[in-house]
Amino acid sequence: MSDTDAKQDPAAWAAALESMRDIGLTLDHAGQFWHHGELVTHARLHHALLSWLDIDANGRDVIKLDSARYAYVTVEDTHLRARSAHWRDGRCYLLWDDDVEEELDYSSLALRTDNALEVRVRGHLRGRIGTPAYYQVAEHIVEVDDWFALEAAGHRWTISGIGDA
16 A cells, blocks of 8 residues: 555555554463464563553454554463462462462452363453462362352452353
C-alpha cells in the first residue's frame, strides 16, 4: 500500500496494519512459544515474550510492548504457570514462569476439570497452578459443605469451579 493510498483510504491502512499484528505466535499448554510451528528456543526471548503478555481492550491475547506496538498471540491454556509457591505469615506467594513473584489472588481461585487451580495474575491474566506449586497451595485447602476453600490471609476463600481448560 502506498502512502497516497493510505491517505486516501484510512480504513484500508488500518486493516493492513491490523493484519500485520497476526504474526503466527502461539503459547502452548506447557508454556512454550511457537512461531509458525517452530519452537522458540532462545531463553531470553522466551522470557521477554512472557513478560510482554497482555490482553487488549477487545479481550484478545497480545504481546504488548506499548499501546501502539503489539501483536496477537494464541494462548492455548493460560498466560502463566506457577513454578513454585510458599507461605509467609499465612499468605501464599507464587513465582510465575515470567520470574515475577506475587501474592495469590485468593478471590479468583478456581478448580479446573483437570484438577489444576486457575487464578488471575496481575488482575487480568490467567495463571495455572499445577505441580509442584499446587501441593504447597493444597496444604491449606479444606473441605466445606461438599466443596473446597482455601484458608489464607485470615479468611476462608471459596474455590469456584470452571469448565474444561
